Amino acid sequence: MALDTDSSPAEPGSPSDVPFDSALSERYLVYALSTITARSLPDVRDGLKPVHRRLLWAMRLLRLDPAQGYKKCARVVGDVIGKYHPHGDASVYDAMVRLAQTFSLRYPLVDGQGNFGNIDGDNAAAYRYTEARLTQVAIDLMEGLDENSVDFRPTYNGEDEEPELFPGLFPNLLANGAAGIAVGMATNIPPHNAAELIDAAVALIDNPHADVLQHVKGPDFPTGGIVVDPPAVIAEAYATGRGSFRVRSRWHQEDQGRGTWVAVITEIPYGVQKGKLIEAIAALINDKKLPILADVRDESAEDIRIVLEPRARTVDPQTLMDSLFRLSDLEVRFSLNLNVLDRNRTPRVMGLGEALAAWVDHQFVVLRRRTEHRLAKIADRLELVAGYIIAFLNLDRVIEIIRTEDEPKPVMMAEFQLTDRQAEAILNMRLRSLRKLEEMELKREQADLEKEKAELELLLGSEARQRTRMKRDLGKIRERYGPETDLGRRRTLIEEAAPAREIPLEAMIEREPITVILSKRGWIRAMKGHIEPGQLADLKFKEGDEAFLTFPAQTTDKLLLAADNGRFYTLAADKLPGGRGFGEPVRLMIDLEGDRAIVSLMPAGAAEKLLVAASDGRGFVVKAEDVIAETRKGKQVMTPRAGAHLRVVRPIAPEDDMVAAIGDNRKLLVFPLAEVAELARGQGVQLQRFRDGGLSDVRTFRLADGLSWTMGGESGRTRTETDLSPWRTARGAAGRMPPQGFPRDNRF
Incomplete structure (x- = not known):
């Protein structure tokens, strides 16, 4: 690596010699910071990443309000990548699709029409087929953009402007959650109930040290389910901003008559694809890893309905479900990593209370900026109204000046002490405004504006008034997302439950008596029931073969087979072939060499210790438990x-x-x-x-x-x-x- 010893500056665009490691680190640092601050981590104040913010901004400019009609998603994606977000159209459309999926977002920000994917894991249709508009949630999130409540910045090409963040009173970061992988860090935030978040925010306004967990009980996933962690575990995760939640499916037992029953899954954990979940459960059945489960059926329509049929009516429902919770994604762990960008655009992990407090602080900044903006608008209007009133009081003279003077504007300004804006407004008045009624309306408007101005000035000068105003505004938002509304009702149940029990395989097998029969040539079978010694003579074998070992056992037993080379193998009694034929060669079940003789076969529970x-x-x-083998190869x-x-x-x-x-x-x-x-x-x-x-x-x-x-x-x-x-x-x-x-x- 050569070092540049020439101190003269290089011409722009010309190559220069620099150490490779420093060049690489500088460029990688720029890439890492860009990924962290402008792509992967959400802002604590509005909970959005730049791509989501630009999508909603573009839809707002296209006037895709909830009361308006839908427009093609291709039109929205085109505007976004052409004006604001110079990235691939597929990534932008994927982000838009997620904003519209009711099973991905607790409070969807986009109202989609067409195929936007489903909970089975199927992809959305291409953007030329789908249409979209904004939801009321998105409107609430962008409320105040026209009132100088947030800063704007130029777009990447300098032709337009875009907001740096959204000012609305909807707590989007925690209500909808977020997920992202940056460089060297990641974020994963579950969705929560908006009404609970607003209640906690109101508590923080009154007391910055209030316990937000008095109001926020836990995550509220769009797909429902049950969070089964103890309150202490949830509190610890929220206090540190890191942890995990055990999310379990919601199910109930349905009687089918004559003592039979099925288990019906009505809600599955957040982020689990229903199609893959059913495939995984079916694989458990095919691989015989869950013998007490006979079948799984998907009877879902608009609502989820997964039917689990047990092997027998005697199967314990809780045992079946505990087994499935351990072996499948009917129970998952959702990781919490509350890593966000603070108001200084610095990434850091916050606790739940800290993140909510940062959002509340932002709302007070927005409130003050909106108030100042409104005061400026009132001042502008009062200036014009005062000019109009002067014109009405001196109407004849004003008309005379306009008719006789070549340049009436400076004359009017000098004679009536008018400002430039007032004189210009008078000159632009319509003739129909010269009614007597208009003068009365102007004076009424002036009085109303003066009153509003005084109230706003009091609001700006008093933190107590600001807190009262904030609580009132939050109360109005809460009415829209309250627990009594369909959108606002809590979907995820918070209910402590013990971890799913590890059910031994023997407990999943129906216990039945059998008689194990091993021939001298190594053919094995299991007859149902315990056969009397006198009946053994009636057993049939292949020509030239005869009985070697016979003994009673249970289908739940493990069988120990010892070969003359000192290697022990383990057979499951319930996996033995039936006794109608000659059975099967035991060498098909274990890796036993063909020239090795079988010395012994017995139930593993015949004794605690064996003499070899x-x-x-x-x-x-040797202890019997020490000779049990887990694989086909056995144990020496x-x-x-x-x-x-x-x-x-x-x-x-x-x-x-x-x-x-x-x-x-x-x-x-x-x-x-x-x-x-x-x-x-x-x-x-x-x-x-x-x-x-x-x-x-x-x-x-x-x-x-x-x-x-x-x-x-x-x-x-x-x-x-x-x-x-x-x-x-x-x-x-x-x-x-x-x-x-x-x-x-x-x-x-």
Whole structure:
């Protein structure tokens, strides 16, 4: 980077060498300030950004009053970008569309005719198809523009003038809110109820330290809804100007007869597009993330009506809605960032009371400027009226001067001590004004003007009178936007509610008994009801396949599947295929390698702890909650040594205090359960040692009850050995031959 060492000034338009970083920072600073002050942040005094102000000003000059007809939006946009706002027509039209949307603005400033978009998120029609005019709210906001109440500035090309801000008594910043992203800062202000804001403003006039929250309860969104935050949270947000509000949909339950019901949504949170909201709820149903919801229907016409149909009549309505509040945009957080431009055009974050006080101060400035403007108008008129009265008192002489003098104006000024304006006005009088009645009307007008002048001078000289006048004017505006009017009634309910409960998936599933059946080839299914052991023989399997594991469960259960590589997988019982066919391969539900065998399948709630053991005799105790996997890939719990594999997974009963292990070499070993380490994952400790072969089976039991096993044959008898002293030893021993009658397959 070269530095300019030549001190002579460069010619305009000629290149110069400057450090790149300083050139970049200077230019970016200009851009940032322009974005902040002239594009993205609203003024605290009228709540408008320049594009909105210019739109309304252009419509006012086009005489698009509420009593007049509509005009094409293309005409308005053309005037705005041609005279005041040299930006793209699309951005200007988008701003105009938002001013007309009843679901975007609490008090719309533009009355649109045609397609201006909808709450579903559809765009407005092109500006050649739509028409618009101003609303009464916009008229109130611009009231006083012709009375020198605000400053005007030249437009960008210097051909016209535009107001720097609007003077009206409508509290637009807080009533309609604002949103914008500038450079390094942003603003997001919710809409409020105008009548509440005016009440708070009146309180501030009487007491600058008044608590505005006595009147402003919270946001008042055009789409209604419910603000469910506690009063303390709302107060904190308004005090600092930063925070957020939880906005929840309004709903009610409708009975459909025979015990069935549906939930009907009638109001949705502000800023949420209804079409996308319904798509998101439908996705929850399709993805089975909300099993207790069966269907969602949009029955909206002019009013919103979203119907939610539960899966069964036994579903709890509040549980359903709490789930939807957590999983969808039926409840959202609306951020508050009350960042505005103050009267010095400086961006800063204000509290609610401070912003309202700044608006009230501006209204007093407007009141004084309008009063001064009216006094100047009265002085001008009194000057002319005084001249007219002199003319009437000396009518014959005035007529004679006009008829005889070549230049009557200076003669009249000298003879009657008239000013230039008075003499010019007399000369421009019509003959029909020379009636006797006109003289009486002039004297009456002079008296009225003198009286009004005296009152206005008293108003300017007394702050108390100004406060009284301001409260009276605000009272008139409040009548138009009072809570008894359709436009002014509060739409958003402020009602504290607890955060939506996190409903476990099990609570959303209808609890039903099932029997889980797993075949040796890994096909799984779930039969409805708990099947008796004698009925299991009637189950059908694919050719060459047979039952491997069967057990009763509930549809709300989580099932733990253990593979011989020590990895555990979790299955949802309600997602299992039905029992009419052969089921489905369990490998379609989890990422289980094809060469891996299934060791165990059981409900996750079968026991709090599990005993896992590998074929080399190593094992440990693990909590059941630690083996639950959240993904298809499962969770690696046991890491068998080379050449070994997971052999046994057994639930541990709470009263169990001993472990019995038997190897392929038919050696039995009994030792205390306390000697087995409790781990979350790993290889474990040596439960039993072997010279040849490995571990065949292991289980836990209660020493006082003895060790039991099932006898062979069809009798199904169980034998119990209570004296286990010959086999009791420390963990890791080899063991000795089992009692007489122990099963030949070495399995308990």
